[in-house]
Amino acid sequence: MTSQNISQEAVINSRTERLASWAANLKFTDLPDDVVQKTKDFFVDWLGCTIAGRCHPAVRAISKFASHMGPATGKSEFVDGSLDFTTSAAFASLVNGASSHVVEQDDLHNRSIMHPATVVFPAALAVAQDVGATGADFITASVVGYEVGCRVGEYLGKSHYERFHSTATGGVIGAAAATAHLLRLDTAKMLSAIGTAGTQAAGLWQFLMDATHSKQVHTGKACFDGIFAAYTARDGLLGTKDILEGSRAMGAALVPGTTNPDAIDGDLGNDYEILRSSFKWHASCRHTHPSADALLKLMSNHGVVFEDIESVVTRTYQAAINVLGMTGRGETVHQSKFSMGFVLAVVAKKGQAMITDFTEDDLEDSSLREFQQRVKMELDPEIDQAFPEKWMGSVIVITKDGRSFTELVEFAKGDPELPLTREEIERKVHTLANYGGFEEPERVKQLIERGWRLETEVSMAGFVF
Amino acid sequence: MTSQNISQEAVINSRTERLASWAANLKFTDLPDDVVQKTKDFFVDWLGCTIAGRCHPAVRAISKFASHMGPATGKSEFVDGSLDFTTSAAFASLVNGASSHVVEQDDLHNRSIMHPATVVFPAALAVAQDVGATGADFITASVVGYEVGCRVGEYLGKSHYERFHSTATGGVIGAAAATAHLLRLDTAKMLSAIGTAGTQAAGLWQFLMDATHSKQVHTGKACFDGIFAAYTARDGLLGTKDILEGSRAMGAALVPGTTNPDAIDGDLGNDYEILRSSFKWHASCRHTHPSADALLKLMSNHGVVFEDIESVVTRTYQAAINVLGMTGRGETVHQSKFSMGFVLAVVAKKGQAMITDFTEDDLEDSSLREFQQRVKMELDPEIDQAFPEKWMGSVIVITKDGRSFTELVEFAKGDPELPLTREEIERKVHTLANYGGFEEPERVKQLIERGWRLETEVSMAGFVF
Numbered sequence: 006m007t008s009q010n011i012s013q014e015a016v017i018n019s020r021t022e023r024l025a026s027w028a029a030n031l032k033f034t035d036l037p038d039d040v041v042q043k044t045k046d047f048f049v050d051w052l053g054c055t056i057a058g059r060c061h062p063a064v065r066a067i068s069k070f071a072s073h074m075g076p077a078t079g080k081s082e083f084v085d086g087s088l089d090f091t092t093s094a095a096f097a098s099l100v101n102g103a104s105s106h107v108v109e110q111d112d113l114h115n116r117s118i119m120h121p122a123t124v125v126f127p128a129a130l131a132v133a134q135d136v137g138a139t140g141a142d143f144i145t146a147s148v149v150g151y152e153v154g155c156r157v158g159e160y161l162g163k164s165h166y167e168r169f170h171s172t173a174t175g176g177v178i179g180a181a182a183a184t185a186h187l188l189r190l191d192t193a194k195m196l197s198a199i200g201t202a203g204t205q206a207a208g209l210w211q212f213l214m215d216a217t218h219s220k221q222v223h224t225g226k227a228c229f230d231g232i233f234a235a236y237t238a239r240d241g242l243l244g245t246k247d248i249l250e251g252s253r254a255m256g257a258a259l260v261p262g263t264t265n266p267d268a269i270d271g272d273l274g275n276d277y278e279i280l281r282s283s284f285k286w287h288a289s290c291r292h293t294h295p296s297a298d299a300l301l302k303l304m305s306n307h308g309v310v311f312e313d314i315e316s317v318v319t320r321t322y323q324a325a326i327n328v329l330g331m332t333g334r335g336e337t338v339h340q341s342k343f344s345m346g347f348v349l350a351v352v353a354k355k356g357q358a359m360i361t362d363f364t365e366d367d368l369e370d371s372s373l374r375e376f377q378q379r380v381k382m383e384l385d386p387e388i389d390q391a392f393p394e395k396w397m398g399s400v401i402v403i404t405k406d407g408r409s410f411t412e413l414v415e416f417a418k419g420d421p422e423l424p425l426t427r428e429e430i431e432r433k434v435h436t437l438a439n440y441g442g443f444e445e446p447e448r449v450k451q452l453i454e455r456g457w458r459l460e461t462e463v464s465m466a467g468f469v470f
Numbered sequence: 471m472t473s474q475n476i477s478q479e480a481v482i483n484s485r486t487e488r489l490a491s492w493a494a495n496l497k498f499t500d501l502p503d504d505v506v507q508k509t510k511d512f513f514v515d516w517l518g519c520t521i522a523g524r525c526h527p528a529v530r531a532i533s534k535f536a537s538h539m540g541p542a543t544g545k546s547e548f549v550d551g552s553l554d555f556t557t558s559a560a561f562a563s564l565v566n567g568a569s570s571h572v573v574e575q576d577d578l579h580n581r582s583i584m585h586p587a588t589v590v591f592p593a594a595l596a597v598a599q600d601v602g603a604t605g606a607d608f609i610t611a612s613v614v615g616y617e618v619g620c621r622v623g624e625y626l627g628k629s630h631y632e633r634f635h636s637t638a639t640g641g642v643i644g645a646a647a648a649t650a651h652l653l654r655l656d657t658a659k660m661l662s663a664i665g666t667a668g669t670q671a672a673g674l675w676q677f678l679m680d681a682t683h684s685k686q687v688h689t690g691k692a693c694f695d696g697i698f699a700a701y702t703a704r705d706g707l708l709g710t711k712d713i714l715e716g717s718r719a720m721g722a723a724l725v726p727g728t729t730n731p732d733a734i735d736g737d738l739g740n741d742y743e744i745l746r747s748s749f750k751w752h753a754s755c756r757h758t759h760p761s762a763d764a765l766l767k768l769m770s771n772h773g774v775v776f777e778d779i780e781s782v783v784t785r786t787y788q789a790a791i792n793v794l795g796m797t798g799r800g801e802t803v804h805q806s807k808f809s810m811g812f813v814l815a816v817v818a819k820k821g822q823a824m825i826t827d828f829t830e831d832d833l834e835d836s837s838l839r840e841f842q843q844r845v846k847m848e849l850d851p852e853i854d855q856a857f858p859e860k861w862m863g864s865v866i867v868i869t870k871d872g873r874s875f876t877e878l879v880e881f882a883k884g885d886p887e888l889p890l891t892r893e894e895i896e897r898k899v900h901t902l903a904n905y906g907g908f909e910e911p912e913r914v915k916q917l918i919e920r921g922w923r924l925e926t927e928v929s930m931a932g933f934v935f
Contacts, residue, residue, distance in 0.1 A: 062706045062707070062708075063702075063706075063707050063708070065705070065706065066702040066703075066705035066706045066707035067702055067707065069701075069702075069705045070560075070698060070701050070702050070705070073558065073701065074540065074541075074558040074559065074560040074561065074697075074701075075539065075540060075541065075558070076539075076540065076541045076542070077541070093538065093539040093540070094539065095535075095539040096539065168718060168722065168723040169723060197682075200676075200677070200682065200684070201683075201684065201687055203674070204672065204673060204674045204676065204677060204684045204687060204688065205672045205673075205687065205691060206672055207669065207670045207671055207672035208669060208670075209668070209669045209710075209713070209718055209719055209720065209723050210718035211665075211669065211710045211712065211713055211716040211717075211718040211719040212665070212669065212709075212710040213718070214710070214712075214716060214717070214718065215710055215711050215712070216708075217662070217665065217708040217709055217710045217711070218666075218707045218708045218709070219665070219666065219669045219709065219710055221707075222666055222669060222670065222702075222707070223669065226670060226695070226698075230691070232539075233535060233691075236534075236535050236538065236539075237528075237531040237532055237534075237535050237687075238531075240530070240531035240534045240535070241527045241528075241530065241531045242527070242528050242531035242532065242683050242686075242687070243527075243528070243681075243682040243683045244677075244682055244683070244684065245674075245676045245677040245679070245680055245682045245684055246680050246682070247676065247679075247680070248674070248676055251676040251679060252676075252679070253633060253674055253675035253676040253678070253679065253796065254674055254676040255674065257633065258633040258634060258674050258724075259723075331718065
């Protein structure tokens with residue numbers, strides 16, 4: 006064997022193991038303060054999303070499944086429309102994972118094109134409650150889940166995202182890693198958990214085309230399956246060791262284009278993925294946000310109002326065109342959030358696209374529907390080139406009186422470069438909780454405040470809902 | 471719209487719906503007697519496999535997960551090494567699905583290259599017990615599960631199988647369809663169950679390369695996930711409607727080559743997939759069976775014994791070379807069953823390759839290991855062309871004294887054309903139960919006899935273990 010072969014083999018065998026070793030050994034005291042603060046920001050933001058989604062029919066159905074198949078009570082809390090709020094960790098995460106993704110307000114990690122909070126926090130919270138972990142343990146496990154999940158999403162890359170809901174396929178591994186950290190698994194068992202998670206990775210975009218509920222299945226099951234992977238790894242089930250780069254593994258089977266191997270273990274411990282996640286300000290698909298912000302900016306800068314606008318062209322990246330091209334005109338509230346035309350109509354008319362701005366009545370609003378028809382998406386090669394490192398958008402507006410304006414945004418509101426303030430997060434969470442029918446603002450306030458001092462919690466048991 | 475467009479659209483929209491409609495509406499009285507009899511054959515065969523695998527470490531780990539996350543007792547039975555035998559339907563199927571696949575004795579459906587019993591019966595049995603279904607209902611649901619699962623496997627085809635464990639990816643849909651039938655879902659909800667099952671479809675071959683336990687994860691989770699899909703469909707969760715042929719669905723995402731669309735709905739109700747499944751006689755990967763039978767026949771015909779053999783060339787199909795090429799020399803009992811060389815060594819030396827013929831001692835047997843080295847696989851274009859419709863194999867043996875023999879088998883023992891007799895099935899089940907440490911032959915006998923009169927059972931509750 007030549008030295009070149011040896012070194013190549015070492016690289017191939019070590020990336021996923023190196024990631025597993027890092028994940029198994031991370032300690033709270035290793036974490037920079039900005040990482041701790043940002044984790045709490047996203048956790049509090051996630052709490053609001055989870056409460057907001059709890060009455061959705063998909064969440065109700067999943068919650069019924071949990072009640073029927075799981076224990077009647079347990080150590081882990083979940084939200085749903087009923088009063089039965091505890092179960093085992095796996096089922097709690099299943100329900101909360103579904104619930105926290107359904108109103109399209111949970112965070113988005115740009116480079117991996119995935120939503121980490123909705124797959125990491127449900128698993129980490131449920132397991133932390135199962136094992137009686139501290140707030141600091143919970144934060145550390147959540148950082149691990151973000152890091153591992155998002156790195157896998159980056160590894161799988163843009164071409165994977167064309168076919169698969171990366172939040173699910175990267176997410177199941179993030180959930181497994183967070184769980185394994187809370188179970189204090191060593192590197193070998195962490196690697197097993199990652200392997201067993203990866204061989205369960207699934208989630209297709211087909212549901213977007215007929216406005217069905219698979220998005221909630223994907224996130225809920227990513228949590229459940231990740232927890233399954235880590236608990237069974239603890240108890241002796243061996244997961245395959247090279248589930249990312251192996252010749253019959255995820256890269257080979259689930260990526261039609263090229264993978265990004267460096268994403269698996271590059272710069273581990275120096276750069277935290279959680280610092281690169283973006284809050285969602287608008288309650289619509291994240292791919293609409295740069296264009297929505299550009300349109301708002303343009304209208305503000307030039308004094309253009311809804312009624313003035315004859316047409317809008319949004320220049321965007323290919324992935325946005327792919328995803329947003331699947332939903333037609335948007336027949337349901339959820340599907341309408343994936344229509345660029347409808348979202349820009351809402352933004353233009355209301356000056357915002359918050360959760361309360363997408364209703365059954367809005368779907369019937371002929372002024373929105375007519376505006377929607379006058380919005381076109383176009384591919385912009387430069388914007389596409391920068392994606393997913395940067396999520397930019399530009400709009401060209403023609404007014405009814407023949408004027409033309411253009412506006413580009415480099416960063417959308419909520420991006421790491423333009424994060425929400427704590428005050429904005431609090432406001433968002435109150436709105437979300439209210440939307441979810443959780444009409445006790447004082448209790449929401451206490452919940453938020455407890456979130457801000459999360460690292461001081463001696464136990465996550467009985468924390469939340 | 472031209473008539474051509476209309477007809478094309480009808481075809482596109484209707485294959486999976488037609489399959490769902492057939493699955494939702496099948497009645498016991500529709501079933502030809504040979505279908506009923508064959509279903510019982512495979513069910514009894516499956517009972518033996520399930521008992522045999524119950525003490526495997528992977529099954530134990532999964533069983534611990536079920537105990538930790540599921541209810542302490544329930545209506546559905548499962549086998550494991552402990553005395554705690556009931557839980558909810560989803561967890562019972564999880565454990566039994568893992569257990570029934572681990573000793574490599576469960577049936578194999580040729581055309582779809584998948585093992586249907588291990589993904590259909592665990593789900594159908596657990597749900598039948600949950601809802602108190604009759605034996606006739608259970609048989610009908612199992613026929614539905616075989617039909618839908620195997621048709622999906624055939625649709626996904628050979629190129630899918632190169633990357634994915636089709637038993638898992640087709641199996642989750644079969645499990646969902648069987649469950650949905652027992653829940654008496656209508657066509658629309660059956661279609662939802664199929665959609666939700668398909669968006670969870672997962673299972674990669676990578677585990678074969680390092681002798682890890684994902685095969686048990688794949689079958690157990692296919693059952694669990696299929697049950698999840700059907701129960702949530704019943705309770706209002708909408709699954710996507712075109713999960714097989716849609717532009718972002720399984721065919722597009724999980725099949726690198728060509729799909730076989732006719733397999734989805736061709737000749738529905740006239741031809742039953744369960745009649746095309748094969749029993750496994752040898753306790754090794756099904757891809758080794760045609761070669762093993764050819765070698766046994768050759769040795770018998772020409773009076774050749776183990777010690778005479780200098781070398782063996784097996785001429786086979788590409789899928790066998792792909793799968794069996796992943797396992798190296800076979801470091802564990804399970805992995806050794808995937809080594810063509812090791813299996814042929816066992817067959818040549820012992821005259822059989824039953825479950826008791828693969829032990830830790832055999833792994834250390836230098837005569838087997840030396841023989842293994844002298845076995846080579848070669849691609850045979852004609853055999854490859856006929857696969858997976860026919861699983862043929864041929865061997866060329868050179869003896870130490872320079873003689874050369876060749877033998878071809880068109881059908882392996884257990885194939886639909888050479889099925890096991892009931893007496894052979896009974897003997898196999900007793901051997902399997904004994905292997906699994908179930909040392910009450912009288913109880914096994916009663917269990918088998920109850921299996922033979924399955925259609926007369928008024929309730930599947932408390933049926934088995």
